[in-house]
Amino acid sequence: MAEHAGPGTRSAVVDTPPQREVDVVVVGAGPAGSAAALEVARAGHSVVLLERGPFPGSKNVYGGVVYGRVLDELVPRWWEQMPVQRWVTRRSTMIMTPTQALTVDFRTQAWGGPPYNGATAHRCDLDGWLAGLATEAGATLVPSTVATGLLRDASGAVVGVRTDRPDGDLTAKVVIACDGVNSFLAKEAGMFVGKPTGHVTLGVKETLRLPRNVIDERFGVTGQHGVDIEILGCTRGIPGGGFLYTNLDSVSVGVVVDPHGLAAKKVRPEELVAELKRHPAIEPLVRGGELLEYSAHLIPEGGYDTMPELVTDGFLVAGDAAAMCLAAGIWLEGVNFAIGAGMYAGRAAADALAAKDTSKSGLASYQRMVDESFVLGDHRKLRRVPGLVLGQRMQQEYPAVLCDLAQGLFQVDNPRPKPGLLKLIRRVLKWHGVKTRDVLSDALTGVRSFG
Amino acid sequence: MLVVAALTWPGPRTVVDQLTGSTRTEEGRPGASAAGLAALEHALRIGESLGGKVVAVTIGPSAAEEMLREAVAAGAGGALRVDADPTDDEAVARALLAAVAERHGTPDVVVFGDDSGDVPGFLAAITDTAQALGLLELTVEQGVLNGLRRLDKGRRERLAIPMPAVCSVEPVLRPRRAGLPAMLAARNTTIPVVKPVVPGWTVRAGTIRAYRPRARILPIPAADQARDRIVALTNAVSAGGSATVVTPPDAAAAADLLLDYLSRHGYLGDTT
Numbered sequence: 028m029a030e031h032a033g034p035g036t037r038s039a040v041v042d043t044p045p046q047r048e049v050d051v052v053v054v055g056a057g058p059a060g061s062a063a064a065l066e067v068a069r070a071g072h073s074v075v076l077l078e079r080g081p082f083p084g085s086k087n088v089y090g091g092v093v094y095g096r097v098l099d100e101l102v103p104r105w106w107e108q109m110p111v112q113r114w115v116t117r118r119s120t121m122i123m124t125p126t127q128a129l130t131v132d133f134r135t136q137a138w139g140g141p142p143y144n145g146a147t148a149h150r151c152d153l154d155g156w157l158a159g160l161a162t163e164a165g166a167t168l169v170p171s172t173v174a175t176g177l178l179r180d181a182s183g184a185v186v187g188v189r190t191d192r193p194d195g196d197l198t199a200k201v202v203i204a205c206d207g208v209n210s211f212l213a214k215e216a217g218m219f220v221g222k223p224t225g226h227v228t229l230g231v232k233e234t235l236r237l238p239r240n241v242i243d244e245r246f247g248v249t250g251q252h253g254v255d256i257e258i259l260g261c262t263r264g265i266p267g268g269g270f271l272y273t274n275l276d277s278v279s280v281g282v283v284v285d286p287h288g289l290a291a292k293k294v295r296p297e298e299l300v301a302e303l304k305r306h307p308a309i310e311p312l313v314r315g316g317e318l319l320e321y322s323a324h325l326i327p328e329g330g331y332d333t334m335p336e337l338v339t340d341g342f343l344v345a346g347d348a349a350a351m352c353l354a355a356g357i358w359l360e361g362v363n364f365a366i367g368a369g370m371y372a373g374r375a376a377a378d379a380l381a382a383k384d385t386s387k388s389g390l391a392s393y394q395r396m397v398d399e400s401f402v403l404g405d406h407r408k409l410r411r412v413p414g415l416v417l418g419q420r421m422q423q424e425y426p427a428v429l430c431d432l433a434q435g436l437f438q439v440d441n442p443r444p445k446p447g448l449l450k451l452i453r454r455v456l457k458w459h460g461v462k463t464r465d466v467l468s469d470a471l472t473g474v475r476s477f478g
Numbered sequence: 479m480l481v482v483a484a485l486t487w488p489g490p491r492t493v494v495d496q497l498t499g500s501t502r503t504e505e506g507r508p509g510a511s512a513a514g515l516a517a518l519e520h521a522l523r524i525g526e527s528l529g530g531k532v533v534a535v536t537i538g539p540s541a542a543e544e545m546l547r548e549a550v551a552a553g554a555g556g557a558l559r560v561d562a563d564p565t566d567d568e569a570v571a572r573a574l575l576a577a578v579a580e581r582h583g584t585p586d587v588v589v590f591g592d593d594s595g596d597v598p599g600f601l602a603a604i605t606d607t608a609q610a611l612g613l614l615e616l617t618v619e620q621g622v623l624n625g626l627r628r629l630d631k632g633r634r635e636r637l638a639i640p641m642p643a644v645c646s647v648e649p650v651l652r653p654r655r656a657g658l659p660a661m662l663a664a665r666n667t668t669i670p671v672v673k674p675v676v677p678g679w680t681v682r683a684g685t686i687r688a689y690r691p692r693a694r695i696l697p698i699p700a701a702d703q704a705r706d707r708i709v710a711l712t713n714a715v716s717a718g719g720s721a722t723v724v725t726p727p728d729a730a731a732a733a734d735l736l737l738d739y740l741s742r743h744g745y746l747g748d749t750t
């Protein structure tokens with residue numbers, strides 16, 4: 028089995044000090060880490076939140092839509108405080124070939140008022156806000172500090188972290204690893220042993236500045252309403268997809284692709300973004316946008332079957348560090364899963380501290396809470412979807428089939444009469460060499476996975 | 479001995495779109511600049527060598543306290559946030575000086591990053607102290623401040639800097655990394671805030687009004703064609719033109735000539 032990427036560090040073994048310096052160390056001030064630190068601090072325990080960037084959000088990348096309802100449990104009337112760019116009231120799924128695009132466009136005014144649905148937000152604002160809630164509750168945020176490894180006692184239990192600062196060891200009763208995708212700490216703790224490797228995709232994104240009124244006109248929205256477009260078929264057949272989101276006075280456009288596919292086809296990710304921006308269905312929407320930012324980040328898209336162990340003695344893993352991002356085709360949700368998991372990890376740590384048992388069994392309520400909630404519930408339900416959506420037919424053949432079907436249906440070829448739908452379907456499937464059997468089998472998998 | 483590290487808080491900046499020329503305001507990234515961090519490191523080293531107290535100071539909003547806490551963690555003996563909204567570099571210098579004087583007394587050395595505009599120059603002028611700006615090196619040798627500065631053609635200049643002094647440094651020195659215990663301790667440090675009463679400005683500007691020359695009524699020139707009447711009125715095509723070459727001996731004489739010309743032609747009617 029291939030090794031999980033990362034440093035081959037071994038944890039430092041320390042004499043267990045009689046008194047730990049803090050109750051909990053949370054590594055990573057992303058959404059998972061801040062939610063965890065918030066819960067621990069609210070329960071009255073001491074908690075240090077370590078962040079390698081100079082401020083929360085400085086290192087973080089995402090497409091731009093966050094689903095805030097998970098915050099109901101943490102921040103009453105969160106929508107009045109959360110730093111939002113636009114509330115998503117239009118959600119489109121676009122299927123494209125280089126010259127065609129078929130869009131299912133859904134709009135509802137219900138998502139434009141409390142308690143809302145999705146919102147676009149900038150990560151430095153969002154992460155700063157969440158970390159601010161944690162520090163207001165009493166957490167100590169230490170920026171510009173990298174956790175470089177774990178401290179363990181002679182029995183192997185995690186008893187703290189080592190950081191890159193002088194005198195940088197920090198002992199704690201519980202360490203919560205919220206250090207994002209490719210978590211070195213979770214690997215070092217042995218949580219990924221026996222789990223499949225290589226399940227990451229690469230997300231690349233451009234933020235383009237456009238005047239607010241131009242965005243309103245082009246995307247057909249007003250006020251603080253915004254649009255989320257998810258795109259299939261824009262990655263030259265490399266497993267993945269694209270997205271286009273509206274901020275207040277900028278748009279985010281990008282792709283999420285399988286890095287192995289990129290390497291095999293010798294394509295650079297920015298070429299795919301450039302191609303997407305030139306597509307006839309996208310170009311009028313982003314025309315004249317001034318490039319403000321280009322960013323890239325890995326996404327753990329393998330889903331349920333690639334998740335690590337979540338609990339061991341003195342140690343919990345949450346968020347992307349535990350591969351909890353839901354990247355299932357038409358869904359790309361990671362922030363809400365990270366907040367949910369972080370919140371439960373923080374609660375479990377607080378309960379364990381109260382019960383004076385921070386061993387694996389003392390912390391086991393975390394596993395139970397994520398199991399019973401949407402965090403693992405959705406992942407379990409949708410565990411087959413990543414394979415389906417990133418499979419060859421969905422990536423290469425179905426977009427063209429669907430676009431050609433739409434074209435055949437709406438094209439008027441008089442004096443020829445209109446073709447019957449079944450005949451048209453058969454003809455298009457034949458053109459693209461797709462077997463009816465495969466379509467039915469994929470449809471069945473889809474129904475089973477989504478159903 | 480009081481050594482001050484003056485850190486610039488990156489306020490909003492104007493960004494110009496290179497294609498369209500349109501401008502917009504963008505918030506600066508929070509935190510000290512590389513030059514500011516180098517200034518802090520120099521100040522800490524000077525403080526260690528001369529046995530003085532080092533105070534990190536910035537003018538900025540409460541968000542700037544984060545940067546000051548990191549300076550305290552790195553070894554500064556104190557920090558000060560100046561709550562002021564100065565409009566120009568001289569006012570910045572005066573606000574800094576007033577705030578430091580209120581809390582800690584008169585500084586012996588003030589070190590800025592070289593991204594501080596004209597503030598160090600103004601500070602040196604206001605306090606009548608030595609200034610050594612844009613330094614590559616700033617060290618203490620046998621109790622004396624020494625600076626190294628770039629000159630043209632790759633040459634260098636060594637300076638012995640008398641104290642009190644105002645210096646600014648290039649971002650060539652990497653700041654030391656604060657230890658974790660110091661970082662943790664600094665998180666709970668309350669940063670004192672001073673709202674200085676800044677002494678009056680040296681130059682007072684009045685309100686700006688658009689210049690409106692007084693209307694003058696001229697007799698209508700005797701000519702049949704409108705074009706000829708305009709030519710006569712404007713003197714546009716007269717042989718000698720309207721240029722007058724003057725060679726005043728100094729700036730004051732030049733100003734007198736200009737004022738004289740303007741009032742002769744009725745442009746300064748409002749002010750006479």
Ligand SMILES: Cc1cc2nc3c(=O)[nH]c(=O)nc-3n(C[C@H](O)[C@H](O)[C@H](O)COP(=O)(O)OP(=O)(O)OC[C@H]3O[C@@H](n4cnc5c(N)ncnc54)[C@H](O)[C@@H]3O)c2cc1C
Nearest residue numbers: 055057058059079089090091092174207230346347361362
């Ligand atoms: C291109 C792209 C588009 C996406 N689009 C969306 C979207 O539209 N909606 C959505 O909900 N999700 C989206 N996601 C997924 C989402 O970004 C993640 O799922 C989410 O950020 C996970 O949160 P987290 O707190 O677990 O990890 P992160 O947000 O990655 O935070 C981890 C934090 O830990 C810090 N850190 C890491 N290692 C260390 C260390 N050793 N020491 C100290 N600090 C450390 C990092 O600096 C970072 O701040 C997208 C992701 C990408 C890449």
